Amino acid sequence: MERFAENPLIIPDDVSPTRDDFEVIGTFNPGAFVADGRIGLLVRVAERPIAEDEAVVRVPVAAAGEGERRIELLTFERSDPSWDFSDARAIVPREGGPGACRYLTSLSHLRLAWSDDGRRFQWADTAVRPTGELERFGIEDARVTQIDGQYRITYSAISDWGICVGLISTVDFLRFARHGCILPHENKDVCLFPERVGGDYVALHRPSSDFCRPGMWIARSPDLNHWGGHRFLAAPRPGEWDSERIGAGPAPIRTPDGWLAVYHGAGDDGYGLGLMLLDGDDPSTVLARSDRPIMTPEADYERSGFFENVVFSNGWVARPDGELWLYYGGADRCTAGCRCSVDELLDELG
Amino acid sequence: MERFAENPLIIPDDVSPTRDDFEVIGTFNPGAFVADGRIGLLVRVAERPIAEDEAVVRVPVAAAGEGERRIELLTFERSDPSWDFSDARAIVPREGGPGACRYLTSLSHLRLAWSDDGRRFQWADTAVRPTGELERFGIEDARVTQIDGQYRITYSAISDWGICVGLISTVDFLRFARHGCILPHENKDVCLFPERVGGDYVALHRPSSDFCRPGMWIARSPDLNHWGGHRFLAAPRPGEWDSERIGAGPAPIRTPDGWLAVYHGAGDDGYGLGLMLLDGDDPSTVLARSDRPIMTPEADYERSGFFENVVFSNGWVARPDGELWLYYGGADRCTAGCRCSVDELLDELG
Numbered sequence: 233m234e235r236f237a238e239n240p241l242i243i244p245d246d247v248s249p250t251r252d253d254f255e256v257i258g259t260f261n262p263g264a265f266v267a268d269g270r271i272g273l274l275v276r277v278a279e280r281p282i283a284e285d286e287a288v289v290r291v292p293v294a295a296a297g298e299g300e301r302r303i304e305l306l307t308f309e310r311s312d313p314s315w316d317f318s319d320a321r322a323i324v325p326r327e328g329g330p331g332a333c334r335y336l337t338s339l340s341h342l343r344l345a346w347s348d349d350g351r352r353f354q355w356a357d358t359a360v361r362p363t364g365e366l367e368r369f370g371i372e373d374a375r376v377t378q379i380d381g382q383y384r385i386t387y388s389a390i391s392d393w394g395i396c397v398g399l400i401s402t403v404d405f406l407r408f409a410r411h412g413c414i415l416p417h418e419n420k421d422v423c424l425f426p427e428r429v430g431g432d433y434v435a436l437h438r439p440s441s442d443f444c445r446p447g448m449w450i451a452r453s454p455d456l457n458h459w460g461g462h463r464f465l466a467a468p469r470p471g472e473w474d475s476e477r478i479g480a481g482p483a484p485i486r487t488p489d490g491w492l493a494v495y496h497g498a499g500d501d502g503y504g505l506g507l508m509l510l511d512g513d514d515p516s517t518v519l520a521r522s523d524r525p526i527m528t529p530e531a532d533y534e535r536s537g538f539f540e541n542v543v544f545s546n547g548w549v550a551r552p553d554g555e556l557w558l559y560y561g562g563a564d565r566c567t568a569g570c571r572c573s574v575d576e577l578l579d580e581l582g
Numbered sequence: 583m584e585r586f587a588e589n590p591l592i593i594p595d596d597v598s599p600t601r602d603d604f605e606v607i608g609t610f611n612p613g614a615f616v617a618d619g620r621i622g623l624l625v626r627v628a629e630r631p632i633a634e635d636e637a638v639v640r641v642p643v644a645a646a647g648e649g650e651r652r653i654e655l656l657t658f659e660r661s662d663p664s665w666d667f668s669d670a671r672a673i674v675p676r677e678g679g680p681g682a683c684r685y686l687t688s689l690s691h692l693r694l695a696w697s698d699d700g701r702r703f704q705w706a707d708t709a710v711r712p713t714g715e716l717e718r719f720g721i722e723d724a725r726v727t728q729i730d731g732q733y734r735i736t737y738s739a740i741s742d743w744g745i746c747v748g749l750i751s752t753v754d755f756l757r758f759a760r761h762g763c764i765l766p767h768e769n770k771d772v773c774l775f776p777e778r779v780g781g782d783y784v785a786l787h788r789p790s791s792d793f794c795r796p797g798m799w800i801a802r803s804p805d806l807n808h809w810g811g812h813r814f815l816a817a818p819r820p821g822e823w824d825s826e827r828i829g830a831g832p833a834p835i836r837t838p839d840g841w842l843a844v845y846h847g848a849g850d851d852g853y854g855l856g857l858m859l860l861d862g863d864d865p866s867t868v869l870a871r872s873d874r875p876i877m878t879p880e881a882d883y884e885r886s887g888f889f890e891n892v893v894f895s896n897g898w899v900a901r902p903d904g905e906l907w908l909y910y911g912g913a914d915r916c917t918a919g920c921r922c923s924v925d926e927l928l929d930e931l932g
Contacts, residue, residue: 333793333794334792334793334794365814366814391793392793392794393789393791393793393794393797393814394789394791394792394793394794395791395793396789396812411810412810412811412812412813413810413811413812413813414810414812415766415812416765416769416787416789416799416801416812417789417790417791417793418768418789418790418791418792418793419766437766439743439744439746439766439767439768440767440768440791440792441743441744441745441767441768442684442744442768442790443683443684443741443742443743443744443745443767443768444683444684444742444743444744447743449766451766452808453808454804454805454808455804455808457810457811458802458803458804458805458808458809458810458811459808459809459810460761460762460763460764460807460808460809461762461763461807461808462746462762462763462764462765462766463762463763464715464716464743
């Protein structure tokens with residue numbers, strides 16, 4: 233993987249916050265696609281109220297049913313023993329506490345940026361904002377797949393009830409059709425295959441359970457809105473770099489050898505990227521999986537940011553001549569890119 | 583709710599274990615249905631190896647792909663600090679332990695019993711046994727709904743990966759068609775509505791999340807195999823009898839006032855049963871919910887057993903004249919029954 237010399241490509245200072253009293257703390261984990269010869273990124277923009285008083289944490293929540301930009305602020309006293317503030321990303325009820333849900337300290341929406349060269353991006357006016365009860369805590373980590381002439385966007389919808397998967401479709405990135413929750417809680421990291429396989433649409437997804445460390449699953453659908461036939465695909469590997477959790481990256485790419493998929497894995501050394509090759513006719517069969525990560529956090533913008541030591545990809549685009557440009561989030565803060573080729577990745581899989 | 587004088591109707595001693603070295607510890611949480619004028623119960627039968635050595639726990643696991651009755655035994659030393667044995671139902675990895683999944687101490691399958699009077703049940707030869715990788719730790723808590731001339735069985739499928747929802751269909755309870763996993767982990771307590779509503783099949787389900795206490799959701803399907811349009815239905819109520827978790831009971835019954843649904847709730851006093859009335863045309867709208875439980879553990883066979891203070895229902899049948907016979911599990915050990923009427927339940931909902 234050859235990092236772009238221009239990295240990081242997008243940083244929080246590049247975008248205006250939704251409100252004057254907010255700060256953007258992350259512009260990362262973009263979905264990627266090609267439209268009219270340009271590269272589009274659907275970037276996760278994370279914001280929070282500018283801290284005025286160290287003794288309190290103000291939590292931004294998207295108010296339901298009152299217009300997309302309406303945001304409500306909840307106030308938590310840091311001295312309140314009911315809540316655990318030790319994780320900068322969340323406020324978690326303590327044992328014996330209020331028994332309520334956890335809250336996120338930032339609120340994410342998706343914003344569109346275009347580029348002609350894949351390096352320099354310009355913001356469009358388009359933003360996709362959290363809407364409705366299932367998105368009160370924000371929407372995150374979009375995957376964009378072109379299927380049957382439409383762009384299909386899967387994303388994490390976060391609320392009092394946890395994390396579920398939403399689906400939005402668009403043909404022009406101006407008007408968006410919302411298809412609601414396609415996979416219930418606790419699920420995320422969903423990518424759609426770009427074409428039907430064996431007559432069905434196919435998705436990779438990542439359910440969570442009390443029983444085991446989170447792994448990757450595959451599901452089938454007649455219409456993209458309703459999913460079933462869930463099957464296990466791959467698990468974290470104890471003792472390896474991806475020992476704690478794994479989840480799908482962007483839409484797999486069809487190659488002569490099978491479906492080439494990149495995934496993220498987390499272990500003792502943070503989040504890296506790995507590869508899988510799935511059977512072309514039956515993608516529930518894993519033909520190969522890379523032993524070592526194809527990318528680990530090395531650059532400054534990958535090692536430090538909002539959450540350190542993370543490279544996380546949910547977007548790539550295929551270029552002429554088998555080249556791939558992979559876009560990724562660095563340290564839950566910035567967007568970066570790198571190049572590789574389909575052949576190099578297939579070689580890595582032996 | 584008027585308990586049957588014959589309670590408990592089925593106890594573990596009534597059924598032979600799968601193997602001579604096993605003991606049946608539960609015959610409970612039956613799905614219920616009517617076929618050819620008889621009442622059928624699809625009873626959860628929980629078994630475990632007879633303990634021979636107090637120093638070890640032997641865990642029964644259904645071996646995948648080697649015939650339905652093949653069971654593998656895993657052995658755990660009680661002195662092993664990697665595991666927590668404090669919950670009689672499960673063996674849970676300790677923090678810093680092996681990082682593996684949790685195990686169940688018993689293995690459940692489903693066995694069929696018939697009755698002419700709804701009180702005295704005779705075992706049939708039919709058993710539905712765990713099959714395949716998603717059912718290694720057993721299958722539990724079937725709901726049976728007659729739809730379009732077929733019986734549809736939803737159940738909890740338990741494995742290394744947690745709890746997901748399986749679907750089986752049958753017309754005669756002799757041959758069964760398996761439709762795989764219809765809702766991924768972590769999910770359970772799924773009941774299907776007996777007819778399409780607004781053109782779609784409808785289900786209630788119960789996802790789990792780190793964010794909040796488990797509640798009830800509703801989903802729609804074009805074909806019963808693929809599900810989407812997930813919407814929140816109802817949550818546990820802090821400070822009430824159903825403060826900790828709630829989940830659907832058997833298939834809702836259509837009444838002139840709407841869909842009548844019974845649900846289970848757990849709180850400080852164990853598991854009880856409550857009622858909801860859902861809109862007839864849009865069952866994602868809760869028209870009414872009972873303030874108080876319609877049933878709480880009172881009888882000996884409800885207060886003590888394998889897990890104390892539980893009444894849990896996933897089966898009822900409608901009788902002539904608006905009478906309902908509700909079958910339920912007592913203390914995770916026995917099957918019991920009670921009678922009530924649709925009118926009485928609607929009155930309870932005020």
